[in-house]
Amino acid sequence: MGPTLRRPRRRRWASLLAVTVVAVTAGGALACPAGAAGTNVDYATHCIPPAIAGLPPIDGTTTGNISVDKTSPKVGDTVTVTYTVVTPAASNPTELALPADIMTPTGKVTLSGVQTGDVTVAGPKKNDPVPGKGAFPSFSMTGTFKVTKSGDIKLSPGDYNIHTSYIMELDTPCTVTDPPAPVSQTITATDDTTPVNNRAITLGSASGNPGASVTVKGSGFTPGATVTLAGRAGDKQTGDTATVTAGSDGSFNGALVVNDKTTTAIVAYEGASWTTQKGSPPASYVVNDTTPVPDGSQKLTTTVKAGTLSMSQAGDAVSLSAVEFGKGGASTGSLNKVTVKDFRGGPAGWSLTGKVTDFTGPGAKIDAGKLSWTPACATKAGSLSTCKAGSAGTVGGSGATLASTPDGTLTGGEFTVDAGLSLDVPAFTPPGSYSGVLTLTLT
Structure with missing residues (x-):
């Protein structure tokens, strides 16, 4: 029996991308909470x-x-959702200043995609002082929901209500005019109950002449x-098939x-046809071309x-928008576009990952966990593989x-990858320029 076939070794590539944010002076509102932040809509x-x-x-x-606290939950998991009203449409309706x-606040988050419904959210009794006729400050509300289906679940901001308890109890309800609101966050749930497919085969040889018998062990x-x-x-x-019976x-x-x-x-594979759930990964095999060359002919071969x-x-630098x-x-801001070329011609796919350092500035830093992104990728026509963001x-x-x-079975192609970037800068970060390094690694 010959050696077991091995998947081609993946080559590791790394790239550094500097990201800069500038903080300037002005006056106060609450920043979005830390976590897997979505897109402002x-x-x-x-x-x-x-x-x-x-x-x-x-x-x-x-x-x-x-x-959300989980962007890749499993079915049955509980996901904590935070709805931040960054800029309310309403303001203090009276001339009376409101104390801290x-x-x-209370509200709801609308689910769509593989799971639908509303998530009830509520916030703490906490706010900065609001002057008479002044704008309401930013506020956050939190709730939870249980994941019931696998696939993409989309989350959109919903209706909210601002309740004030000062001298008298007053409510200012705000409803989405044309529901649902745009999607701010998408999570991808997986089914933890899906059986793991451990089916595998090895071949006695990686090639043979036409009509040769190859040993297959499973x-x-x-x-x-x-x-x-x-x-x-x-x-x-x-059309080449055979059947065997698996042992105990x-x-x-x-x-x-x-x-x-x-x-x-x-x-x-088991069943009527090969599937990823009931079949083994493909094992490479080549049939030698032993066709004789006719008299007066020449056999042409290319590789x-x-x-x-x-x-x-x-590019290697990104300037993010300034905040006050x-x-x-x-x-x-936006990540500089990355072009991936996979010309290996084997069965291996690839993965492009990124991580970032803390953003350092004048005597202070912004934690690396404050940077979030919204990835996107496109596949060039004719490519064998399809890129997934x-x-x-x-x-x-x-x-x-x-x-x-x-x-x-055979992978390859050209792909363009980019992402929207968002750094959640705390409200009273000292003014100045803050820089972090985003490292991209291709394996």
Whole structure:
């Protein structure tokens, strides 16, 4: 028996990207909370001042943000949701100044995608003083929901109410004019109950002449199951098949006669056809071309050489938008575009990850966990693989996935990757320039 086939070793690439944010002076509001922050979104709201104010309804624009404690939960997990009204549409409807800590906000977050419904959220009785006829400050509300389905769950800001307890109890309800509001956060849930597929095969040889029999050993199959051995040409099954029966320990030792010259791999599977749940990963196999050359003819042969996995970026510095001292909030920008070229021609996919250092400035720092991103990626036409963007959320010092492609029978292509960046700057960060280094690693 020959050696076990090994997946081509992935090559590691790293890149450094400097990110800068400038803080300048001004006056105060609350910053968005730390965590996997979403994207700030604007939506029209209809607010009704308390009847005692004698004012007509207020039709304005609210800026909201949804953050979560888990961006990749499992079915059955509880996710904590924080709804931050960054800029309320309503303001203090009276000439009377409101003291600190008399506002209690409540609201809801709307779920869409694979899971629908509303999440009730509530905030603490806490606020900065509000002058007469002054704008209400930013506030946050928190709630939880249980994940019931796997897939993408989208979160949008919903209606909210500002309750004030000063001299008298007053409410200012604000409803989304055209629900649902834009999506601020997306999480991807996985089904923890999905059985792990441990099916695998090894081949007695990696190549052979047409009509040769190759030994196929398998493990991890269902005991007693009928297992089909089959040739593959790319992602299509050829006409070369055989069947074996898995033993009591889920293993088998069989053979497959391979005639099809287009064969690129061999698989084994249970059921009517190969699937990722019931089949083994493809094991590479090549059929030698032994066709004789006719008299008076010449056999022409060419070779396709495997290339490398590489990346390049459009720049090495990003200037994020300035924020005001005392206000803080989201300092935003865009990652320089990254081009990934996978010309290896093997079965391995790739993963592009990133992590960031703390942002250091004049005698202070902004924690790395304050940086979040919203990844995006595009696949060039004709590529064998399809690029998948990572989940929106915190980058931080431990890192997160920016984009990836899966393993397959034959992978490769060109891909463009970028991301929206948002640094949550605390309200009273000392004025000055703050810089951190974002490191991208391709494996």
